[in-house]
Amino acid sequence: MTMLRAERLTVTLRGRTIVDEANIALRAGELTALVGPNGAGKTTLMRALAGLLPTSDGRVTLKDRPLGDFTARERARSIAYLPQGHVFHWPLDVASIVALGRHPHADPFSPPTGTDRAAVAHALAAAQIEDLAERIVTSLSGGERARVALARVLATEADLLFADEPTASLDPRHQLIVMGLLRGVAERGGAVLAIVHDLALAARFASRVVVMQRGRIVADAPPGEALDDARLGAVFGITARQVDTGDAIVPLPLLPI
């Protein structure tokens, strides 16, 4: 089932076209990796799909309804968005941070409901950070913070989950944990879109890879097809060795062209 669909989506910022007529469909049960060189427009496309940016042209529909027709609160219940960098401006405890994911469901004048508490507990368990619940988030390591940030978006229990470089600056173990969590969300029926720079992670975990170059989507296919040698050369300017890991064919970058 298609959760979110964009047709000829164009975003122009200060006279520059950042996203140029992008067509993309995000389906339930799929983890889609969005890859491309720096400056290709990946973050802008993701923010436009999440309804955080005004679009210049084209249309985005969420469950067959124009995204613009949703109130901010309705949209926030359907689309959870994890920005780059895992920023926490105040030294709150982990449980309070994760509880922020319930914001779109909460009534400003009532304490958290049983459903809210269950969702937070579930998110903490899924991200395996129950033992960190009382800790101050700013005192945690990068890998722990990444899992807290992810638990926060999980707690929203939205149908769509967008993550912008969720594995950036994480050690290999945490990269695998985070990608595994995202795939778990897709396997439970969610639609996940993740911007990933590590092509090997994209190839191993995503069911589909969308490749962007200079604002345009140049490929939208299963990993093996989207990340073949010809495309890696044309889009990323690299040569790669395709390695069979048993569960996937994974590109290992070798040299810049």
Added chain:
Amino acid sequence: MTRARFPDLKLNAALAALLLVLTFASLTIGPAALSPRSVIAALFNGDGIAGLIVREIRLPRTLLALSIGATLGLAGAALQGLVRNPLAEPALFGAPQAAAAAASFVIAFGFFPATSFAVPLAAIVGALVSIGGLVLIAGRRASLTVTLLAGLALASFAGAATALALNLAPNPFAAVEIAFWLLGSLQDRSSEHVYLAMPFLLASWVAMAMNARAFRALTLGEDAAISLGVNVDAVRLRVVAGVAVGVGAAVAVAGAIGFVGLVAPHLVRRLVHSDPGRVLFSGALAGAALLLAADIGVRLVPGPVEIKLGVVTALIGVPFFLMMIFSERRALAGTPS
């Protein structure tokens, strides 16, 4: 998630008790020696000289100290919630200075009497220009470096405008009156001043306090807050308007009083577990307590001239600010955005 219905009940009850004690002290302390018992009697049936002193002189002064202190504490906490940094404070962004400049122009040229609504309105417009300009210049990213530089420029400009008003003041009386706006004091305030400021202060409290949940969501940054359904533009507008109206009205009746907005939230922040929403109410109570304590303090210092309240808050506030910068040096040198 273990947040109870009233999470800071103990802290806020303690602050409220402190406010009660300070209020009584403020009503009791002054040049005319009145016993605590006669103060209570005078407060409830204001006959004679004691009634006049307590109800017409000390009560308005106390009420203004409480409400202006609360406003400044809340304004600091609200600005800090918006720009997501504990070093934000209206005085660092030139808000009281701009309000004082605008008010002094109105007073210097004697367009209106000092207790007309024109004075707070001018002060509010001045504060609005400075805070609005600041938020506009700082932009969406709200990097502290840009914010502070913009605040420095705005504060300097407001200072120059005040100097211009002094320069052009038609007579020495006007010049002396402008000097008052710069120092800040609650001496010789009357109930008229209370009525003048209160509507604006109350409106500013509502505008600032209704952002508690949004400030909490802003912990994750602006994009994440918007994705959670927060209308960040509306929050920004409410904070700018709230701070400007509150600080403007405060300056209009008490002159420029700085640094309460920095110190008060800082004192309670740890006790509310750094929650940028919960710090609003406790920070307002702490601000009220601080300013009232300072105002009692200036009355207790012996000498022919009363030390001005704004001078005291700056003397306490600036070293405090330096201390905060010192302790946050490493974080500040890192990534300010």
